[in-house]
Amino acid sequence: AALPAERRDALAKQLLTCALGVVGDVEAVRGGDEETEADQNAAPDPKAAEQLVSAAVSCQVAPEALLAELPEDQVESATKLLTPFMSKWKFAFNGDSELPEEMWQEFPAEWVSEVSTLFRKFATSRRTSKSGGRYNIGLDTAGQPQAWTQRTQYSIDFNYMTCYIAEEGKRGKVCPMRQYAADGTTNPPVDELHPWYKKQVADKDAKGDDWMSNAFFFEAFKQALDHAGVKVESEAETMFDFRWNEDFRSLKDSGKKMYRGGEEYRLPFGWKRFAVNVKGQYNDGDNKWLSSGDGSWAIAYHGTSEEGLAGILASGFRVGPRQKFAGECGAGVYCTPFHDVAADYAPKSQLHGHTVKIVLQLRIKPSAIHRVTTGSDYENKYWVINDPKDMRAYGALLYDCAS
Numbered sequence: 450a451a452l453p454a455e456r457r458d459a460l461a462k463q464l465l466t467c468a469l470g471v472v473g474d475v476e477a478v479r480g481g482d483e484e485t486e487a488d489q490n491a492a493p494d495p496k497a498a499e500q501l502v503s504a505a506v507s508c509q510v511a512p513e514a515l516l517a518e519l520p521e522d523q524v525e526s527a528t529k530l531l532t533p534f535m536s537k538w539k540f541a542f543n544g545d546s547e548l549p550e551e552m553w554q555e556f557p558a559e560w561v562s563e564v565s566t567l568f569r570k571f572a573t574s575r576r577t578s579k580s581g582g583r584y585n586i587g588l589d590t591a592g593q594p595q596a597w598t599q600r601t602q603y604s605i606d607f608n609y610m611t612c613y614i615a616e617e618g619k620r621g622k623v624c625p626m627r628q629y630a631a632d633g634t635t636n637p638p639v640d641e642l643h644p645w646y647k648k649q650v651a652d653k654d655a656k657g658d659d660w661m662s663n664a665f666f667f668e669a670f671k672q673a674l675d676h677a678g679v680k681v682e683s684e685a686e687t688m689f690d691f692r693w694n695e696d697f698r699s700l701k702d703s704g705k706k707m708y709r710g711g712e713e714y715r716l717p718f719g720w721k722r723f724a725v726n727v728k729g730q731y732n733d734g735d736n737k738w739l740s741s742g743d744g745s746w747a748i749a750y751h752g753t754s755e756e757g758l759a760g761i762l763a764s765g766f767r768v769g770p771r772q773k774f775a776g777e778c779g780a781g782v783y784c785t786p787f788h789d790v791a792a793d794y795a796p797k798s799q800l801h802g803h804t805v806k807i808v809l810q811l812r813i814k815p816s817a818i819h820r821v822t823t824g825s826d827y828e829n830k831y832w833v834i835n836d837p838k839d840m841r842a843y844g845a846l847l848y849d850c851a852s
Contacts, residue, residue: 452508461508465515465527468501472526498530506534513565528558536565537629540612546625546643547690547728553627556612559597560586564605568628571607582607609644610637642686649692660803661847663691666723669800670762670845673755679763686726688762693724695844698852710747710815717750717788719852722810722844725762731841738812739843746812749784749832750846752794758807758845766837778819778833782840784811787830797850804851810844 452460472495506512512531519527538561539553556564567584586603587595594600600617605626615621625645628636637643655662667685674681685691697717707714728736737744753761766782785791788808795806813832817839821831834840 457508458510458514461505461510461515462518464501464505464508465519465530468498468505468530469523469526471495471498471501472530502530502534506531511536511565511569513562514569516562517566534631535561536631537561538564538626539629540614540624540626542624544622544624545728546646549729549734550639556626557597559595560603563587565628567605568607586612609648611645646692653691653694653696661721661849663689663694663723665801666845666847669755670759672800673759674763677756677759679759688726690724690726690728693728693844695722695724697721698849707741709741710745710813712747712786712813712815712818714748715786715788717808717810717846720788720808720846720848722846725843725845727841727843738814738841746841747786747815747818749786749811749813749840750788750791751782751784751809751811751842752791753807753809754796755798755800755807758809761809761842762845766834766840766842768835768837774821774824774828774831774833777823778821779835781819781833781835782837784813784832784834784840785830786832788846790827790830792848803849806848806850808846808848809842810846812841812843814839 505515512535516524516527516531538556540556541548541552542554563586564584571582583604583606586605587598587601589595594602602613602615602621604613605611606613610626611623612626613621613623623645625643627639627643630636650663655665663685667689670688671681697720700716700718702716702718707716728739732738738746751761751766768780768782772780788810791808792806795808797804797806813834817834817836819833819835821829821833823829824831
């Protein structure tokens with residue numbers, strides 16, 4: 450380790466060359482027509498090759514870097530020797546860094562060889578790297594895709610540990626990636642938030658002098674729970690997923706209609722949504738209910754106070770005693786597809802010096818919707834959901850009453 454990098458590189462190459470020589474000698478002896486006792490005694494110990502390769506890697510030279518400089522006819526043998534010491538690289542195929550670890554997929558060996566070498570160089574010269582940590586992978590010297598890529602485009606960004614993957618003729622996707630070293634360590638660590646996750650959260654957070662930030666919201670949420678006698682000690686990421694926040698405050702109604710679960714989705718213009726961590730929490734991880742296509746659930750709203758918000762998110766909805774339309778719809782929880790109606794049931798709350806209203810954004814199982822039809826025009830905007838399990842809060846909307 451005390452040797453200069455150039456000395457270490459040269460020593461590692463010499464050791465690997467010796468290891469390949471051992472392999473060649475062993476194969477030559479075994480490949481003879483008749484293997485005599487003298488041949489067996491003269492043949493090198495196969496374990497010597499493994500020891501030499503181990504010594505080469507101990508020179509702090511990436512196995513992939515050693516492979517990259519070998520003649521083509523030696524690559525196959527060297528790969529067999531170096532594989533136990535090589536890192537694996539995997540990616541979250543759906544673009545979600547929170548995808549369960551066992552579902553991450555491995556990159557092709559050629560990709561691993563090229564990227565591992567680049568990553569080692571980037572890690573040692575991060576501040577002076579002209580590329581900024583971004584590289585196109587799988588291109589030959591003429592800039593054309595190499596055969597192994599099968600014309601799939603790979604573009605990596607080491608700053609956020611992502612790889613943009615675009616198969617020929619298909620739309621590309623930014624996929625978080627992770628290095629799995631031979632010693633069991635990972636980069637970035639599995640038990641920490643991925644850099645891509647942090648970037649997505651930062652992109653959706655408040656900017657400049659906008660006080661309605663993730664930090665403000667979570668402090669307000671903890672305050673509400675504290676008023677209810679519940680102490681929050683967990684991190685915000687365990688309860689909320691701020692990557693999916695949406696700010697509707699500056700948007701205007703274009704008149705375009707949208708639908709979820711077969712019902713019209715009326716956007717909550719003027720409000721900001723803080724996303725609840727619900728992805729993968731239901732239906733054995735099937736998130737179709739959150740989508741906009743087949744299998745999606747309808748969108749509705751439920752007005753509540755800060756105490757109500759805390760209780761619902763902590764323990765779910767409960768059917769209350771006041772059931773004006775039980776005769777028509779049965780007993781259940783009331784909600785509405787109109788956010789302005791839900792806002793009428795949300796009292797003003799004082800949160801850290803700001804006056805706000807809180808409305809929960811819900812997903813409702815379409816078959817569970819019972820529409821009120823026997824009330825006033827206003828009351829006929831209500832939906833009644835008999836079973837609270839058929840409604841899921843996936844966002845908390847905040848409205849600045851001062852605006």
